[in-house]
Amino acid sequence: xxxxxxxxxxxxxxxxxxxxxxxxxxxxxxxxxxxxxxxxxxxxxxxxxxxxxxxxxxxxxxxxxxxxxxxxxxxxxxxxxxxxxxxxxxxxxxxxxxxxxxxxxxxxxxxxxxxxxxxxxxxxxxxxxxxxxxxxxxxx
Amino acid sequence: xxxxxxxxxxxxxxxxxxxxxxxxxxxxxxxxxxxxxxxxxxxxxxxxxxxxxxxxxxxxxxxxxxxxxxxxxxxxxxxxxxxxxxxxxxxxxxxxxxxxxx
Numbered sequence: 001x002x003x004x005x006x007x008x009x010x011x012x013x014x015x016x017x018x019x020x021x022x023x024x025x026x027x028x029x030x031x032x033x034x035x036x037x038x039x040x041x042x043x044x045x046x047x048x049x050x051x052x053x054x055x056x057x058x059x060x061x062x063x064x065x066x067x068x069x070x071x072x073x074x075x076x077x078x079x080x081x082x083x084x085x086x087x088x089x090x091x092x093x094x095x096x097x098x099x100x101x102x103x104x105x106x107x108x109x110x111x112x113x114x115x116x117x118x119x120x121x122x123x124x125x126x127x128x129x130x131x132x133x134x135x136x137x138x139x140x
Numbered sequence: 141x142x143x144x145x146x147x148x149x150x151x152x153x154x155x156x157x158x159x160x161x162x163x164x165x166x167x168x169x170x171x172x173x174x175x176x177x178x179x180x181x182x183x184x185x186x187x188x189x190x191x192x193x194x195x196x197x198x199x200x201x202x203x204x205x206x207x208x209x210x211x212x213x214x215x216x217x218x219x220x221x222x223x224x225x226x227x228x229x230x231x232x233x234x235x236x237x238x239x240x241x242x
Contacts, residue, residue, distance in 0.1 A: 014163035021193075039224040046195040050162045104169070104204035108196035108232055115231055 004030065004070040012053045012062050012081065021046045024068055024077060031070050032138055040116040041075065041136055047109040047116075048079035048132045055099065056083025056130060074118075075136045082129040089122050143171045145179070152181040157190040160198040172205055182214060185241070189220040198225075199232045206237055217241045 006027045010016045025042045032038055045066070052064045067078040086092050092099075093114075098107035114120050119135040141164035142157040152175070160168060176184075186202070188194075206216055216238040221229055229235060 014161070017161050017163055018159055018193075036223065042193065043195055043224055043228065046161055046193075050195060050197055053162060104165075104200040106196045106199040106203060106232060108199055108228070111231060112196050112228055115227065 002069040002071050002076075006066075006068040008066040008068075009063055012057050012064050012083075014050075014053050016064075017046055017049050017053065020049050020064070020066060024066060027068055028070065028075050028136075032075060032136070034139075037136060037138070041077070041134075044113045044116040044120075044134050044136075045077060045079065047113045048134065051109050051132070052079060052081040052083065052130070054103075054105070055086075056081035058084060071138075073138055075138060077134045077136075079132045079134070080129065085126040085128055086122070086124040086130055087126065089124055093122070141168060143168060145175045147179050147181060150180060150182045152176075152179055152184045153187060154184060155187045155190065159193040160191060160201065161193065161195050162197045165197050165201050169201055169204065172201075173208065176205075176208065184209065184214055184216045185219055186217070186238075187219045188222070188225060191222070191225065194225045194228065196228060196232070199228065199234060202234060202238065 008023055010020065021042045024045045025038050028041055029038055049064060056062060062081060062083055065080045069076040091097055093110040095111045096107040098105040113134060117134045117136045121133040124130040141159060144155040146153045209216060218238055218240045
């Protein structure tokens with residue numbers, strides 16, 4: 001049972017990253033009261049949105065949707081794109097693996113997400129898109 | 141994002157201010173690389189005191205600068221990361237190549 005929901009759709013432009021992570025952090029701050037958890041959420045969302053901006057639509061611009069559900073004891077955030085999908089999710093999750101090493105990418109995105117939230121689920125289908133679900137437990 | 145550089149006795153102090161992410165990475169890279177070309181220095185200190193936000197894109201930017209400076213064998217150091225940035229820095233193991241100083 002969720003107690004509050006927020007949906008956000010925007011173009012896959014890097015200039016929207018700051019706005020997206022701030023919007024989610026601000027929405028969550030109604031129930032998440034400790035600053036550290038808010039910072040963690042902000043960073044994890046930024047990683048997921050960056051992945052979608054950089055990888056999902058190749059060089060084209062598509063849409064990124066964020067669904068955010070506030071529950072009694074957790075925050076659930078979905079970051080969804082309709083892009084090319086991730087070919088090998090296990091490999092993509094490996095620390096320091098990047099499909100674009102020439103662009104000075106650290107390959108740390110999923111590692112950071114896993115480290116900053118309590119649960120991360122990655123679902124992806126070729127040419128259909130990717131959904132990353134981040135769950136952060138709330139301690140009250 | 142704002143980048144300020146001060147050369148004090150051949151130690152290049154770089155003050156990053158704002159948010160380092162995919163959007164601001166290009167600008168940050170360009171200004172750092174042009175400063176490295178212009179200035180004469182033996183060491184670089186990145187001061188993160190006013191860096192409010194950084195995600196793993198920032199780690200990529202730092203590793204890229206490390207590679208650029210390695211051939212000129214310059215030491216690179218980090219100062220004053222906030223607790224969230226500190227977590228990412230530790231996760232990435234980057235302190236092994238650019239130690240944190242106080």
